[in-house]
Amino acid sequence: MGDAGFVELLSAAQEAPAEKRGECVRRVRDAFLQNAAVLPQDQLELFDEVMTKVMDQTALLDRVTFAKAVARSPRLPDRLRRRLLTDTTMVAAPIIEHAALSDADLVRLIDPKNETVCLSVARRQPLSVDVADKLIAAGQPKVLVALARNVEAELSYAAFEILSDIAVEGAEMDEALSSRPDLPPEIARKLTRALERRTSRRLNAMIERDLEKGRKPFVLR
Structure with a gap:
């Protein structure tokens, strides 16, 4: 696509009536993704300015689709990225999970009251x-399991200890931690002992139920 073509798409998106805006946004999105690596700086800045404003008049579903598509682009402009971050959780989630953000940005986003946002950060x-x-520290159970499953997340020894304490009580965290190649040996032994205790309790419970029903429990020989 020539320089003029991309500028024309931006102009069309900016001027489109409500019923045609979604289609115009999709065309701009596709053109950006196909040409992002070679877009000159002035066009990238124009894309940033125009689409940041257009998002305010774009339907939710189209904003969600747009955010999912552009989130991984290394040339997603800063102003547009931050506009999407401040949108509804559905729009912000793919940006949080995939876009270029600093640790300071991510820490600011973590909110114990917003599980969806924290899940996106954890992934x-x-x-x-x-x-x-x-x-x-936010302490949301589903988020902690997602964090444990993310083998690209760097965990401190203290973090492993906290997560392993949770794993002692529940199989989901146990399984998540067990899949990590960086699991410290002491934590692995702790999880093994916890698994053995849980297995023993389940077997004893099954035997007790069989006895209560008058069935002879199965015994390995």
Whole structure:
């Protein structure tokens, strides 16, 4: 696409009536993704300015689709990225999970009252130890499991200890931690002992139920 073609698409998106805006936004999105690597700086700045404003008049579904598409682009402009970050959680989530953001940005986003945002942060790859510690401090169970499953998240030894304490009580965290190649040996032994205790309790419970029903429990020989 020539320089004039991209500028024309931006102009069309800016001037489009409501019923045609979604289609215009999709055309701009596709053109940006196809040409981002070679867009001259002045056109990138124009894209930033125009689409930041257009998002205010764009339907939610189209904004969600736009955010998912552009989130991974290394040339996503700063103003537009921050506009999408301040949108509804559905729009912001892919930006949080995939866009270029600093640790300071991520720490500011972590809110114990917003599980969806924290889940998006927990799934980022890679994820620094400072951000991981902040997520652990927020204490949301689903977020902690997602963090444990993210093998690209750098976890401190203290973080492993906290997560392993949770794993002692629940199989989901146990399984998540067990899949990590960086699991410290002492934590692995702790999880093994916890698994053995849980297995023993389940077997004993099954035997007791069989006895209560008058069935002879199955015994390995």
